[in-house]
Amino acid sequence: MTDILWTNLCSPLCLAFVLGIVARLLKSELSLPRDLYAALSIYLLFAIGLKGGVELSHTSLKEFLAPAMVTIALGCFTPISAYLVLRNVCRFGIADAAGIAAHYGSVSAVTFIASQQFVSSMGYPSEGFMPTLLTLLEIPGIQIALTIGAILTAREANAKKQLDPSGTEEPKPRPMSEVLHEVLTARSMILLVGGLILGFLMKDVGYKPVKPFFEDLFKGALTLFLLEMGLAAGSRLKDLFKAGPALVAFGTLMPLAHGSIGACLGAWAGLSVGGTTVLATMAASASYIAAPPAVRMTLPQANPTYYLTAALAITFPFNLIIGIPIYMSIARWACGV
Amino acid sequence: METHPVILLTIVAEHVLRERLLTEIQQAGVRGYTVYEVEGEGSRHRRVSEVLGSNVKIETIVSAEIADKLLSILKRDYFPDYAAIAYTTSIQVIRGEKYV
Numbered sequence: 001m002t003d004i005l006w007t008n009l010c011s012p013l014c015l016a017f018v019l020g021i022v023a024r025l026l027k028s029e030l031s032l033p034r035d036l037y038a039a040l041s042i043y044l045l046f047a048i049g050l051k052g053g054v055e056l057s058h059t060s061l062k063e064f065l066a067p068a069m070v071t072i073a074l075g076c077f078t079p080i081s082a083y084l085v086l087r088n089v090c091r092f093g094i095a096d097a098a099g100i101a102a103h104y105g106s107v108s109a110v111t112f113i114a115s116q117q118f119v120s121s122m123g124y125p126s127e128g129f130m131p132t133l134l135t136l137l138e139i140p141g142i143q144i145a146l147t148i149g150a151i152l153t154a155r156e157a158n159a160k161k162q163l164d165p166s167g168t169e170e171p172k173p174r175p176m177s178e179v180l181h182e183v184l185t186a187r188s189m190i191l192l193v194g195g196l197i198l199g200f201l202m203k204d205v206g207y208k209p210v211k212p213f214f215e216d217l218f219k220g221a222l223t224l225f226l227l228e229m230g231l232a233a234g235s236r237l238k239d240l241f242k243a244g245p246a247l248v249a250f251g252t253l254m255p256l257a258h259g260s261i262g263a264c265l266g267a268w269a270g271l272s273v274g275g276t277t278v279l280a281t282m283a284a285s286a287s288y289i290a291a292p293p294a295v296r297m298t299l300p301q302a303n304p305t306y307y308l309t310a311a312l313a314i315t316f317p318f319n320l321i322i323g324i325p326i327y328m329s330i331a332r333w334a335c336g337v
Numbered sequence: 338m339e340t341h342p343v344i345l346l347t348i349v350a351e352h353v354l355r356e357r358l359l360t361e362i363q364q365a366g367v368r369g370y371t372v373y374e375v376e377g378e379g380s381r382h383r384r385v386s387e388v389l390g391s392n393v394k395i396e397t398i399v400s401a402e403i404a405d406k407l408l409s410i411l412k413r414d415y416f417p418d419y420a421a422i423a424y425t426t427s428i429q430v431i432r433g434e435k436y437v
Contacts, residue, residue, distance in 0.1 A: 296353045300418030 004122070004325040011121065012223045013114050014321055020230015021237070021317075032228045040225045041289065045109060045188050047214040047221075048131045049195015054207045055128020057200050064129055066269040067279070071133045072140065074265060074283050078258050079105025079145035085254060090246040092306070094156060098149025099295045099302030100247075103311040104254060105141030106287035107134055109188060110229060111316060113222060115281035115324045119274035122328065126274035135192050137282050142183050142294055149299045150176065179298045188290045229316065236313035243309045251286075251314030259284030259327045267334035276331035281324055286311035341433025344404040348395045348411065349375065350421035355393045358415075362397055365407050368436060370397040379420060392420075398430065400437035 008014060023030045032040075056064075082104040086097035112134055119126050183189065199207060240248060262283030266276035288311040295302060350358060355372070362370060373394040399407070404425050415421045430436060 293353050296351075297357075 001325070001329060004328060005322065007122070008118055008325050009321060011118065012219070013117065013226045016223045016226040017230040017233070017317070017320060020227045020232075021234040022230075024231050024234025025237070031231060032224070037225075037228050040221055040228070042187070042191060043214075043221055044113065044218070044225060045191040046195045047218050048109070048113060048134075049192045050199040050202075050207065050210070050214055052129065052131025052134075053196040053199020054202070054204060055199075056132055056196065057203045059127075059129050063127075064132070067127070067129070067133060067266070067271055067275070068136060070265045070269040071136045071279065071282075074258075074262055074279075075105065075137045075140035076144060077261070078283055079141050079148070081258070082254055083145060083148055086250065090250055093301075094152045095149055095299050095301035096303055096306050098145050098152070099299045100250075100307045100310055101148070102142045102145035102295050102299075103286040103288065103291045103307050104258070104315075105145045106291045107137050107141065107282045108285035108287050108311070108316060108319075109134065109192075109289060110222075110225065111285035111319050111324075112278065112282055114226075114320055115278045115327070117219065117222070118324050119277050119328065124272065124274035124277070124328075126278040127272060130275060130278050131192065132196060133279065134282060135189070135196065138189070138192075138287075138290065139183065142287070142291055143180065146179060146183075146294065146298045147176065149302070150179070153299065153301060179294070182297060183290070183294050186290050186294070229312075233313050233317055236309050239305050239309040240313060242305055243314075247306060247310050248314055251310045252318050255284035255286070255315050255319055255323055256326070259323060260330055263327055263330040263334050267331065267336075271335075273328070273331050273335045273337050276335055277324070277328040280327035280331060281319060284315075284323055284327065285319055286315040288312045288316065338431055340429035340431055343398050343428060343430055343433060343436050344401055345426040345428045346397050346399055346404045346407060346423065347426070348421065348423045349377070349392055350395075350415065351419055352391055352393050354415065354419060354421065358393075358395055361410055362395065362407060365399075365403050365410075367397050367399055367403060367407075370395055379422065398428070398436045403437075 079101045083097050083101035086092045086100055087094070090097075092100065112130075116126055116130065259280040262280035263276050266279035271279060288308065291311070292304065292308060295307060296304060348358060352374075359370070359372070373396075374391060375394045376391045408423060408425075411421065411423050
């Protein structure tokens with residue numbers, strides 16, 4: 001176990017991430033230009049989509065069906081379990097609990113890629129259709145938590161209004177269709193799903209000429225991106241004090257619980273050790289690219305300090321440095337390797 | 338030169354609201370606007386800019402009625418929960434019919 005942890009810690013991804021945090025702690029003026037950050041995230045998401053699509057064209061429906069069903073089940077379970085824990089154990093308000101739950105229901109694409117790279121480097125490559133599972137997990141995850149939040153905050157507001165009818169005019173609620181449109185047309189969704197479809201259609205023949213750009217440069221681009229993530233996480237570290245011990249405990253224990261459930265379900269659905277590890281990591285991860293804008297728009301009452309700190313400064317580093325090797329150990333146990 | 342009195346409405350808000358605010362002002366019958374990407378800090382503190390983008394500033398030249406209508410929408414739907422401010426300035430333009 002310590003071997004795996006050490007190998008992971010010395011990977012370019014972890015080292016670049018740690019450098020980013022250290023640079024922030026030293027108050028360095030280092031920062032990636034915003035346009036480069038946007039370009040890197042577009043490149044990374046599109047590259048996983050394309051590669052996943054090409055791999056999907058080799059996959060039979062039979063192989064894919066059980067993992068897909070398990071993934072959808074996980075996508076429905078994780079936001080609800082996260083919400084219940086946040087509300088009943090950590091004692092957050094409805095909006096904050098639903099806002100944080102949306103992040104934990106959704107998937108962090110970067111954590112996903114990091115786990116894919118890690119299992120390959122350990123000699124357990126994951127199945128080619130994992131990016132398809134990523135998109136399947138993403139959609140119900142955000143949507144369920146936001147729906148819980150929207151319904152319950154509306155109910156709370158109505159109750160308040162009945163008690164005090166002279167209260168100020170209530171904001172016009174946003175139709176759920178608008179929210180769904182935002183989630184489905186978010187940049188990350190279009191790039192991932194679009195990439196999957198394009199890759200599926202172009203197959204190996206079409207992919208070959210663009211492969212040097214999208215595959216050979218991938219790890220380098222990812223390393224640079226992780227440096228930026230380190231800087232972002234580093235600048236949020238001081239918010240840990242504002243967030244409080246309950247959120248820190250939630251940000252580390254909830255991923256372990258979701259990851260363990262993901263690993264058991266993945267192994268049960270017949271995924272390889274690599275695939276099971278990646279599925280467990282996806283279940284354990286918290287999104288900070290797709291979820292924050294969706295939550296900000298739909299549940300503006302939720303405090304961004306809580307959900308961004310939890311996803312970016314607690315769960316992301318935890319998964320990247322310690323979580324992924326742990327999920328791999330659980331996956332090996334669950335798969336009987 | 339003959340000038341006409343109109344209102345310059347300026348809205349500064351967090352970046353996620355960009356599209357929603359532009360839709361609101363178009364629905365209110367505004368003929369044109371200018372959008373700037375801006376940075377800053379206010380009573381709701383620094384934006385979570387690394388993830389959600391910085392701030393957006395929208396300027397539009399409108400009649401007093403439209404300015405009033407937009408301000409009430411902002412007051413009802415945006416000011417309670419979002420980081421947003423708005424202010425009006427009385428200005429003079431030539432070709433007044435272009436704006437109202």
